[in-house]
Amino acid sequence: xxxxxxxxxxxxxxxxxxxxxxxxxxxxxxxxxxxxxxxxxxxxxxxxxxxxxxxxxxxxxxxxxxxxxxxxxxxxxxxxxxxxxxxxxxxxxxxxxxxxxxxxxxxxxxxxxxxxxxxxxxxxxxxxxxxxxxxxxxxxxxxxxxxxxxxxxxxxxxxxxxxxxxxxxxxxxxxxxxxxxxxxxxxxxxxxxxxxxxxxxxxxxxxxxxxxxxxxxxxxxxxxxxxxxxxxxxxxxxxxxxxxxxxxxxxxxxxxxxxxxxxxxxxxxxxxxxxxxxxxxxxxxxxxxxxxxxxxxxxxxxxxxxxxxxxxxxxxxxxxxxxxxxxxxxxxxxxxxxxxxxxxxxxxxxxxxxxxxxxxxxxxxxxxxxxxxxxxxxxxxxxxxxxxxxxxxxxxxxxxxxxxxxxxxxxxxxxxxxxxxxxxxxxxxxxxxxxxxxxxxxxxxxxxxxxxxxxxxxxxxxxxxxxxxxxxxxxxxxxxxxxxxxxxxxxxxxxxxx
Amino acid sequence: xxxxxxxxxxxxxxxxxxxxxxxxxxxxxxxxxxxxxxxxxxxxxxxxxxxxxxxxxxxxxxxxxxxxxxxxxxxxxxxxxxxxxxxxxxxxxxxxxxxxxxxxxxxxxxxxxxxxxxxxxxxxxxxxxxxxxxxxxxxxxxxxxxxxxxxxxxxxxxxx
Numbered sequence: 001x002x003x004x005x006x007x008x009x010x011x012x013x014x015x016x017x018x019x020x021x022x023x024x025x026x027x028x029x030x031x032x033x034x035x036x037x038x039x040x041x042x043x044x045x046x047x048x049x050x051x052x053x054x055x056x057x058x059x060x061x062x063x064x065x066x067x068x069x070x071x072x073x074x075x076x077x078x079x080x081x082x083x084x085x086x087x088x089x090x091x092x093x094x095x096x097x098x099x100x101x102x103x104x105x106x107x108x109x110x111x112x113x114x115x116x117x118x119x120x121x122x123x124x125x126x127x128x129x130x131x132x133x134x135x136x137x138x139x140x141x142x143x144x145x146x147x148x149x150x151x152x153x154x155x156x157x158x159x160x161x162x163x164x165x166x167x168x169x170x171x172x173x174x175x176x177x178x179x180x181x182x183x184x185x186x187x188x189x190x191x192x193x194x195x196x197x198x199x200x201x202x203x204x205x206x207x208x209x210x211x212x213x214x215x216x217x218x219x220x221x222x223x224x225x226x227x228x229x230x231x232x233x234x235x236x237x238x239x240x241x242x243x244x245x246x247x248x249x250x251x252x253x254x255x256x257x258x259x260x261x262x263x264x265x266x267x268x269x270x271x272x273x274x275x276x277x278x279x280x281x282x283x284x285x286x287x288x289x290x291x292x293x294x295x296x297x298x299x300x301x302x303x304x305x306x307x308x309x310x311x312x313x314x315x316x317x318x319x320x321x322x323x324x325x326x327x328x329x330x331x332x333x334x335x336x337x338x339x340x341x342x343x344x345x346x347x348x349x350x351x352x353x354x355x356x357x358x359x360x361x362x363x364x365x366x367x368x369x370x371x372x373x374x375x376x377x378x379x380x381x382x383x384x385x386x387x388x389x390x391x392x393x394x395x396x397x398x399x400x401x402x403x404x405x406x407x408x409x410x411x412x413x414x415x416x417x418x419x420x421x422x423x424x425x426x427x428x429x430x431x432x433x434x435x436x437x438x439x440x441x442x443x444x445x446x447x448x449x450x451x452x453x454x455x456x457x458x459x460x461x462x463x464x465x466x467x468x469x470x471x472x473x474x475x476x477x478x479x480x481x482x483x484x485x486x487x488x489x490x491x492x493x494x495x496x497x498x
Numbered sequence: 499x500x501x502x503x504x505x506x507x508x509x510x511x512x513x514x515x516x517x518x519x520x521x522x523x524x525x526x527x528x529x530x531x532x533x534x535x536x537x538x539x540x541x542x543x544x545x546x547x548x549x550x551x552x553x554x555x556x557x558x559x560x561x562x563x564x565x566x567x568x569x570x571x572x573x574x575x576x577x578x579x580x581x582x583x584x585x586x587x588x589x590x591x592x593x594x595x596x597x598x599x600x601x602x603x604x605x606x607x608x609x610x611x612x613x614x615x616x617x618x619x620x621x622x623x624x625x626x627x628x629x630x631x632x633x634x635x636x637x638x639x640x641x642x643x644x645x646x647x648x649x650x651x652x653x654x655x656x657x658x
Contacts, residue, residue, distance in 0.1 A: 049607055052621045117606060124594070124603045129542040132590050136597035155527065162524045166531060194575050213619040220618055272572035274627025275580070277591040278607040279600045284590045287549075291583030296549065300542035308535060370598040377605045439619065 028164045028237040030244035035168030037252040039312045040227040042259050043175050044182065048276050048285035051267035054198030056207035061260050064222035064427070071424035072391070073253045074414040075398045076229040077246035081411030084241060086233030087394060088328040094397035094404070097332045098470055104328050105466040106390035108321040110383035115314065116362045117380055119145040122310050128283040129303035138367040145363035152311065153352040156318045159345030160237055163319045170312020174305045179259050185293060186266030198268040212437065219434045222427050223384060224260065228252065229394065230320035242411020282306060322351045333477035334469045340479055381435060382457035388432045389462060395424040549585025556581050562634040571627055588635035595632055596642025
């Protein structure tokens, strides 16, 4: 008996057991999901980097926000309010399961190289507050990456309630509170009669034009806003997804914009570019900031808070794309039953475990082999190219579904959908092609070599891997079938009513 | 209408694929996490070495300010800002410059987004400023730092 097919109101008198489960399922409030989304998308990590651009950072955030963040947010809100299940479901509805697989794989694949890099950053931040010399220790870095990943996997295995509780709390404690402190100190600095370290004239709103680098600067910054759609996969866990998910999106966009822009400006007011010293990551900039106010003792506290924010973001990421992979795997038989197993809390522990094994291997390579750590950023470039393919498919799906299923009830309808999708597609394609422009760090060959490396990696890890999953799929691997394309987990009460 | 093909296997030991059938609360997990964070803060308070602001720190700050001025780089508004944040040894900068792992972190610092997959152009003033700090506080780290970053194609922020 599937709970998913049961209308809760009808079941009240007859099907006590399923009803009991349904009654327990709306475990995430819209406020919690808002902070989960904030933890996925934004942090204070970028503040010193963007502070380098001073007042220009406003425009560097505003342009990508209009061209990418707003369309991404509104379209995710519409799709999630009509089709629970996240990206796999939206793309499958529009283009069928094979393209749905490609989309969800593109979302999942980029996490493979993301976790080791993020946790290496956690290690360097931790080293800064414990002993900065540890930051260059391969052993310390490997232990932190491996230890923290497995701790996060165990926490995620405790269920969505634990994931949502910790990730939202982490974003409040690690991003919102230190962000308010940071901005407060910046304002106090200016109010105390100090001149801003970065020029703050109207003409400084425009970043300096330096040819292709400036274009790269603006377009690449659209990726500052990636991840808004990740939590859509959990939309069924909201009480009223159709109304609440759009609300989640609107609050998230507002909070993220405020955090990004104000934190960058606060650092720019106080810390001159020449003393930002970014090899120590975000911490040296914060140390400089607190040094100005004779508040050096605050540095380790903020360090721990920032670590907490990064970990909360990681927990939210861990539960997101892997759920999408699980759902399409169960409905279409793309992944072996072993990976479809759920623990008591309904979490895909076997996927976490195998990703943990891969993460541990990558962590060792990253920490102990200099050539790998040197070139690691290139793997991240490849995976973000793959992620952009997912966004392209999302925008195309939104347009197709508006046309093919116009009467499908939607909790929220994106105004001027075609224009929104057009902007999103334009920005995504531009970011994709600019991804083939060698960045400052690449000095091991010509542009052609770089293009071939990135294109090869994208082809293998993106469509290549998705194609392989499609080839090896077995009909008997399907463990759940949805004749209406509903989620392999229980669908929302809203769906049940329809 | 949804049909479940097989609710007993191979979905694992839990036949009903219900993510939502929570039977326990997470109070112990939250409590453990809170204690862990508190311990981490206490440890970091004990181990974190705050920059020492004394006569030596001021001398170093003067030297750095002179070098920044000579290179035409932006200056902090006062000497005490430098001495308060870098102290006598600029340990946070010196101990993290010119090593493979920390240089990788530098690259990551210039990447944007939740998944940090796209790097922004590296701004020249940032590297030049860090070089000036190394030259003043730990000249021994300069060569390793320059070796790593000399070939970077840098973004020039300052206006002509």
